Amino acid sequence: MSISFDGRVAIVTGAGAGLGRSHAMLLASRGAKVVVNDLGGAVDGTSGSAAPADKVVDEIKAAGGEAVANYDSVSDPAGAANIVKTAVDAFGKVDILVNNAGILRDRSFTKMDAETWNAVVAVHLNGTAYVTMAAWPVMRENGYGRIVLTASNSGLYGNFGQANYGAAKAGMVGLMNVLKQEGRKYNILVNTLAPMATTRMTEELMPPEAVKLLQPELVSPGVAYLCSETNEESGIVLSAGGGYFARIQVMGSEGVFMEPGTEVTPEMVADQFAKICDMSNAQNFDSSTAELQYLFSKQIKGGVGHSHFS
Template sequence: MLHPLNNSGISAKKRINQNMTISFEGKVAIVTGAGGGLGRCHALELARRGAKVVVNDLGGSVDGSGGSSEAADKVVEEIKALGAEAISNGSSVTDDAGVANLVKQTMDAFGRIDILINNAGILRDKSFAKMDQKDWDLVVDVHLAGSAKATKAVWPIMKEQQYGRIMMTSSSSGLYGNFGQANYGAAKLGLAGLMNTLKIEGQKDNIKVNTLAPVAFTRMTENLMPPEAEAMLKPEFVSPGVMILVSDDAPTGTILCAGAGVFAAAQVVEADGVYVGRDNLTAEKVLENWDQITDFSNSKPFFMGGEQTGKFFEKASGK
């Protein structure tokens, strides 16, 4: 049986009400990697809807080198021009002291943290055979470990508040693969795995955790896409979906794919499977049932791993 929160997390009444407005009045949001691209658009949209925003950005290049506070400061100026409140922070999400400073600066300025959008990222693309270990380590550190560090730092604050909304940023490269992005893809799918555990651990404290898989023309992707894609794939066409993932009535455990004004949920699903038997079990017996083992016509997602284990026990018991 699917966990009830796995369906959508948003009540039917809320979904039907077409006049509802998502507001972040009184909320404080941290957006990492918000000096440009997707992060900037997320930060601006949160501010338009009333949030106080902490614009975090190391200000480095696409490959993670260098650093400058200029980009974050410019976004803060844009937010203030909207009449909203914002501060900038130049910490790296890979640095423990920097992440601690990010949280302290936010608490000193605003007294609470309601939303964390883990958006910071870099690229070091190479085919796996040619990839240096340092290129693997740095990409995984920024995307996966960096998101985990920022999340870990805000978690006790959100628990005490009995309120928190956290968003990871994954990618189609993680969900489905992409040539030359083994490091990036591994980190991005790892973020979905992190979400899957945190959605369970956060339930009792009203902490909801979701994941975005965006398609956008940004500084990180401009060399991977034709120039004509820019007009269709503006970051602004992704951020509306983000507002739902971090809203009061957010789902939890949802992977939302978004780009060019198109939105689609993604799930890890499992075929119904077949009990082959335990007596004299051989690889040949498994192979004989391969068509049924790989038949996804009755596939379904699970909210937690224990549900899959329960299914295996049922099938193995002949139920």
């Protein structure tokens, strides 16, 4: 099996360096026409320059690929719309969107202020939503789309000093879970990457051996697969780094069911809390409706769940 992007048009945000550059280069090397978006700012999102995006475009062209640059900020709705317009004007459509742009403004929550919070959420979560909003109708009309959001293990598992970043990254999973349902009948698949890689945002935090192992080029093949026609899955969170790939899911315990009609007290919850937290029979629900259906199947029709508290 060979994965090709011949005839496909891809947008990669934050593609002037690090993971974004790696994603753009790989997609272009497999035949995609790529919009390389990058504001060209510092790690904290300040300032701006056309140089990073232009450099990656030049690299893609030198390797025989097709690419154009865009310098808009994803955090501005008009800028996000212009990123998509750049793709449509240059190549006629958008097939693939890799939401990768991001900034860091780390600070303990005690020292976090509203400006620091909002700046990070504006780029990661709002920016992802804005660009996806702009690309969505184009993909719907064409009956095809592959969208990758970028989360982080800081959002999935937590990391000290990154409340703003972690909250925005966890938000990607919620956004994905809705879009996977809304996009299904239009052949738009939405998945999420949780990368572990050395970038401008992380290289100063890692020891030399980790920097060597966690190269962006070891993450991008996972993105390329999710963006390909070969992939038929939507709603996957793919952890990737250092040649490691794993699926991450939100799981729920089997749970404890109080007898219908019983007056439930805090003490009853306390008495059963160990069973409530028992993950030995953990399960994943494909939607919020699926979890409700599970509840109804136990509490309305009656089921084995009642035996937990009878």
